[in-house]
Amino acid sequence: MRKKLNRFQLRTVAAVAASLLMAQAAWAVDPFTVRDIRVEGLQRVEPGTIFASLPFRVGETYSDDKGSTAIRALFGLGLFKDVRLEVSGDVLVVIVEERPTVADVDFVGTKEFDKDVLKKALREIGLADGRPFDKALADKAEQELKRQYINRSMYGAEVITTVTPIERNRVNVTFTVTEGDVAKIKDI
Structure with a gap:
């Protein structure tokens, strides 16, 4: 069974489609020659x-x-953490937000x-003083x-990671360890 759209529904669909096309055009930038970055x-x-x-460089063409x-x-x-490009006339503005840098890695209770x-092992995976902080690492x-x-x-060991922001967009990373007891076989 085919259903016909009434006039209101047709106009609504047309208006939504037109606004989507205009929104896409608003984000698009016509190619231009970059005068400054x-x-x-x-x-x-x-x-x-x-x-x-x-x-691209100054004097070259910029496109989306x-x-x-x-x-x-x-x-x-x-x-x-964030990167944006904005265009102001024929000047391209690159706006960035840097990730915090690790100021110090410390261990408590080890x-x-x-x-x-431990610090050497962490340095090998990329978590070290002076490097950008990555929560996943x-x-x-x-x-x-x-x-x-x-x-x-030591099956009862617990490790808690604490990340403390400090001045100049840096963080201290502290691993607090509660080691617990060593498991022993009592009887076979």
Whole structure:
């Protein structure tokens, strides 16, 4: 059974379709020649890092495709929480929000492992002083610490990760460990 749309429904569908097309056109930027590139929001990252990642230079043509490529490249560096491109006339403005940097990694309550050995192991996976903080890496490090305690028959060990923001967009990462007792076989 086919149902016909009444006039109101047709007008509504047409209005929605037209507004979607206009919204898409509003976000689209006509290609233009870039006269200048400005970068806003940098705290520790050098501007050269941004410029080296852009797929266009001053004097070249900017398009939406190149803008999308630039955003992907900048996010791919792993240094930024947010990246936006804005156009002001023929000036391109790159606006970034840097991820916090790890100021210090510390361990509380670890008697079974040497802190320097733990720090070295974390450095190898990318969680170290001076590197951008990544919550996923901190979670991975916490799970790895738990696994190491299990390997030493310390099944009751608990690890809690605390991330403390400090000045200048930095964080301290503290792993607090409650080691518990070593499991022993009492009887077979």
